[in-house]
Amino acid sequence: MASSRASVSYADAARWYCIVFLVLMVVLGSFTEDNSLINKSNPSACDEIYVVGEGETLHTISDKCGDPFIVEENPHIHDPDDVFPGLIIKITPSNPRN
Incomplete structure (x- = not known):
């Protein structure tokens, strides 16, 4: 059961890192001409x-x-x-x- 929670936790963390990365790319992309x-x-x-x-x-x-x-x-x-x-x-x- 503990490994199941750990994998869910890693998946959640990976998803949040991807979301933050995409938002950062959109924000930085809006500053280009x-x-x-x-x-x-x-x-x-x-x-x-x-x-x-x-x-x-x-x-x-x-x-x-x-x-x-x-x-x-x-x-x-x-x-x-x-x-x-x-x-x-x-x-x-x-x-x-x-």
Whole structure:
């Protein structure tokens, strides 16, 4: 009977270690960057999803990406002068520039 309890105890401990390991992997995995939508290696690239960089304005982004309707396409931008690094905007280029 004692060996049966010991094996159950080891199984419970192994299960908890696995749970803790999986939770840790999920938490650590959430801190990695996914560059599939955002191409930060080429700052001049204008993907459909664009992250505003340091010193950029809607005017400079519009010129770079060829999208004159950024404010109209992004209803979350209430004030065109209130643009900050990290703001995510939608880009629909009408005449893409290289």
